Amino acid sequence: MTATLTDFHYGAVTPVVSYLMACLGSALGLRCTVRSMRRGTLRSRRNGWLSLGAVSIGCGIWTMHFVAMIGFSVNGSVVEYDTRLTLLSLAVAIAVVAVGVFLVGHLGARPAVLGTAGLVTGLGVAAMHYIGMAAMDAGGTIRYDTAAVVLSVLIAVVAATAALWAAVSVRGLWASLGASLVMGVAVTGMHYTGMAGVSVHLDHAGTSSQSSVGLMSFLLAMVAGPVAVLVLAAVIVMFDPEMVLGNDEQPRGARPTTEGLTPGGFAPTGAIPEGFAPGGVTGGGYAPGGVAGGGYAPEQYPAPPPHRYEGP
DSSP states (O other), X not given: OBOOEEXXXXXXXXXXXXXXXXXXXXXXXXXXXXXXXXXXXXXXXXXXHHHHHHHHHHHHHHHHHXXXXXXXXXXXXXXXXXXXXXXXXXXXXXXXXXXXXXXXXXXOSOHHHHXXXXXXXXXXXXXXXXXXXXXXXXXXXXXXXXXXXXXXXXXXXXXXXXXXXXXXXXXXXXXXXXXXXXXXXXXXXXXXXXXXXXXXXXXXXXXXXXXXXXXXXXHHHHHHHHHHHHHHHHHHHHTOHHHHHTGGGSOTTSSOOOTTOOTTSOOOTTXXXXXXXXXXXXXXXXXXXXXXXXXXXTTTSOXXXXXXXXXX
């Protein structure tokens, strides 16, 4: 018997929350990736920011999926999930996003690199979705419409490619937030497109028509971990001064560095900016050792004699 399915057992709550989770993960991932591209960032710190970005995007996508599944209901059956496959789907989501983020983070957004990274990440996100579906026991046989599956995979690849492009191309806080909203629509759309092609053929007809309390507790426990990771990532991003002040808006190499300069524009001992002599500039406007960078030494152009006041 073919069961009646719904993805909105709790109304608009689950789709709205799942969309917000996808947006949050995307926004944090974009900001972390932008931070990794800052001029002068050490390789180890760049890898750290890229890793945090990959974990944020992966957790955001996975949390979106399982929050949406809270609203999934099979009329006549109680849905259950296999814990190992559920956790495997989370690991897959983080791993494939990390592959894409590290590729574009280190090699740039050249067409070949972006296409490869987007394909790998998109197929991985689709795999995460269907591994999560394989973890579900709906009391019968789950079948998929081929057209819906293909379309959901295409959406995943396009969304992943766009996300990776935005990660290395979008600058500025508001631009990143706008891109994350679009990415949230794409990722959530991929999920519900795949779910539109699902049908369940029950082995035995039952009377239950909604998820049990035990299932709700299981899903909330599964979601709690990734949500905690997203909160931690948000705290790290918010307390990074350059992210808060939006100093990432200029591309790498666009601004000269002013590290080591005092408020007056002179370097303290051991930090000499270009164009100044080690001894600094004297009151007469000449450096004792000559002015570096094309300046003149006092031996060539001695200072003029002091003016003597002769009186009226």
